[in-house]
Amino acid sequence: MKIAVMGAMPEEIAPILEKLETYLTIEYAGNKYYEGSYNGIDVVVAYSKIGKVFSTLTATTLIEHFGCEKLLFSGVAGAINSELKVGDLIVATKLSQHDLDITAFGHPYGYVPEGAVYVEANRELIDISKDVAQSLGKKVREGIIATGDQFVANEERKNWIGDTFGADALEMEGGSVAVVCDALNVPFFILRAISDAADMDASFSFDEFLETSAVESAEFVMKMLEVIATK
Ligand code: SAH
Numbered sequence: 570m571k572i573a574v575m576g577a578m579p580e581e582i583a584p585i586l587e588k589l590e591t592y593l594t595i596e597y598a599g600n601k602y603y604e605g606s607y608n609g610i611d612v613v614v615a616y617s618k619i620g621k622v623f624s625t626l627t628a629t630t631l632i633e634h635f636g637c638e639k640l641l642f643s644g645v646a647g648a649i650n651s652e653l654k655v656g657d658l659i660v661a662t663k664l665s666q667h668d669l670d671i672t673a674f675g676h677p678y679g680y681v682p683e684g685a686v687y688v689e690a691n692r693e694l695i696d697i698s699k700d701v702a703q704s705l706g707k708k709v710r711e712g713i714i715a716t717g718d719q720f721v722a723n724e725e726r727k728n729w730i731g732d733t734f735g736a737d738a739l740e741m742e743g744g745s746v747a748v749v750c751d752a753l754n755v756p757f758f759i760l761r762a763i764s765d766a767a768d769m770d771a772s773f774s775f776d777e778f779l780e781t782s783a784v785e786s787a788e789f790v791m792k793m794l795e796v797i798a799t800k
Contacts, residue, residue: 571611572797573637574790577624577742580779581644582616584787589614598630607791608798613637617742620718621666624742628749639694639797640750640757642743643790645775645782646714647767649727650737653710654763655778656785659738660698661714661759663687664747667730667739668717678733679715686734687713688747691756694793698758701792709789712737714759716744722771739767758793762786 576582582603586592589612592605603614613635617627631637646659653659665679665687672678679686695711702709715736721727730736743759750757762782765774 570639571613571635571637572794573628573631573635573640574612574614574794575627575631575640575642575746576616576644576783577619578644579616581783581787582614584784585614585643585791588791597634598626600627600630602630602635604635608795610794610798612794620741621716621745625745625749628746629753632749632753632755638755640746640755641694641790641793642746642757642759643783643786644740644742644761645764645779645786646738646740646761647721647727647765647771648738648763649731649767650710650712653738655765655774656782657763658707658709658785658789659714659761659763660695660709660711661690661743661747661761662695662711663689664714664716664744664759665734665736666717666744667715667734667736668719684748688744688751690747690758694756694758697793697796698760698789701789701796705789705792707789710737714743714761715739716741720771721767722769724768727767738763760786760790
């Protein structure tokens with residue numbers, strides 16, 4: 570079993586690489602991929618760079634080139650749901666693309682023909698996350714994540730995304746990774762720790778909490794790997 574562990578930014582995978590004792594660095598398709606093992610499972614770790622296009626490329630490469638059979642994403646996100654505070658964890662039940670818009674043709678937001686507004690994440694992996702949360706005594710919220718090529722730092726835009734997609738959090742990679750994994754039949758799991766509230770203070774909050782929130786998310790994902798190793 571080979572598992573992809575993916576982030577978007579260096580800060581999101583640094584705590585993951587720290588936990589691997591040794592790894593091989595492979596340069597491919599304009600990016601670096603780190604191959605190693607954790608608790609007896611082969612892992613390939615990478616950060617994609619920010620946004621839907623880079624994350625699509627990286628997820629596809631992890632699956633098609635490196636042969637990963639499951640994908641776990643760890644990172645940070647902006648909160649839409651006001652119950653989510655900085656540092657809180659959210660697991661995506663399903664994901665959508667909030668900036669995909671051909672509504673001029675009568676389609677709903679986030680939809681293109683032969684696509685779907687939402688892509689559902691793997692239930693088995695979500696259930697493992699519940700067990701892990703319980704064993705760590707941590708609260709993890711399940712919710713909808715909306716993805717777009719936009720850092721949202723605007724209350725009005727955030728509320729529109731929340732209302733239109735029923736989303737609890739937003740970020741810039743999960744929705745595209747979901748499309749790739751769904752098309753290639755690879756079970757996937759998207760975890761995010763909140764770094765900001767996607768409001769006018771978002772960029773300051775993001776800069777302040779990126780590292781600590783990234784560690785929250787990464788440590789949780791590594792615990793999940795430990796459980797997956799026993800299955
Ligand atoms: N500070 C970075 C840019 C970060 S973009 C730089 O200057 O290089 C925000 C990243 O964190 C994306 O990878 C996205 O997935 C996530 N994210 C966190 N808060 C977000 C928000 N409010 N809107 C969109 N993405 C957000």
